Amino acid sequence: DTGVSQDPRHKITKRGQNVTFRCDPISEHNRLYWYRQTLGQGPEFLTYFQNEAQLEKSRLLSDRFSAERPKGSFSTLEIQRTEQGDSAMYLCASSQREASTDTQYFGPGTRLTVL
Amino acid sequence: AQSVTQPDIHITVSEGASLELRCNYSYGATPYLFWYVQSPGQGLQLLLKYFSGDTLVQGIKGFEAEFKRSQSSFNLRKPSVHWSDAAEYFCAVGASAAGNKLTFGGGTRVLVKP
Numbered sequence: 022d023t024g025v026s027q028d029p030r031h032k033i034t035k036r037g038q039n040v041t042f043r044c045d046p047i048s049e050h051n052r053l054y055w056y057r058q059t060l061g062q063g064p065e066f067l068t069y070f071q072n073e074a075q076l077e078k079s080r081l082l083s084d085r086f087s088a089e090r091p092k093g094s095f096s097t098l099e100i101q102r103t104e105q106g107d108s109a110m111y112l113c114a115s116s117q118r119e120a121s122t123d124t125q126y127f128g129p130g131t132r133l134t135v136l
Numbered sequence: 137a138q139s140v141t142q143p144d145i146h147i148t149v150s151e152g153a154s155l156e157l158r159c160n161y162s163y164g165a166t167p168y169l170f171w172y173v174q175s176p177g178q179g180l181q182l183l184l185k186y187f188s189g190d191t192l193v194q195g196i197k198g199f200e201a202e203f204k205r206s207q208s209s210f211n212l213r214k215p216s217v218h219w220s221d222a223a224e225y226f227c228a229v230g231a232s233a234a235g236n237k238l239t240f241g242g243g244t245r246v247l248v249k250p
Contacts, residue, residue, distance in 0.1 A: 064240050
């Protein structure tokens with residue numbers, strides 16, 4: 022068990038560019054979550070997948086954001102036409118759906134800076 | 137809608153002293169509660185969780201938390217703080233035990249004085 026991994030760890034981009042982040046969950050975890058954390062705040066939920074199905078999206082996830090989990094393993098989060106307000110830490114978490122518990126394990130995050 | 141409040145933004149504690157971090161939640165049904173710790177620039181590490189049963193929960197690194205339904209609280213405690221405990225601590229509530237999004241509080245930053 023190598024834990025949740027995210028790539029890249031840091032991304033600096035110019036306003037208007039597109040960026041894509043990748044998350045590899047703990048192997049065999051069937052649930053995958055994306056959160057966004059701005060400076061000095063707690064993480065905020067963006068979206069989650071069970072296997073390849075995207076089951077819930079937050080209203081925070083504007084039309085410029087899209088997430089996929091094509092084979093039910095890794096996931097990507099794309100932000101199109103980035104804005105300075107998108108600067109944040111993007112956290113991925115995974116969990117294994119069990120009968121009575123669901124504990125999310127987080128990756129190290131991708132810190133995005135939009136200039 | 138669920139919500140979490142951590143009233144203390146910063147806490148400074150001397151090494152070896154006890155620590156208590158407050159967490160109050162709002163949720164209409166049975167809450168599923170978590171404490172995570174985050175070191176600078178890092179992701180979140182799970183300290184402990186409460187789903188049901190004994191209201192005093194033991195976690196890693198010597199932490200414990202007590203669920204008090206009457207007070208809608210889930211406070212985190214440690215009897216003797218180590219310098220390595222300096223970090224930010226987040227309380228979170230889940231909509232159900234079987235998954236779904238977590239709602240986090242704003243966090244409490246803990247500073248440890250030598």
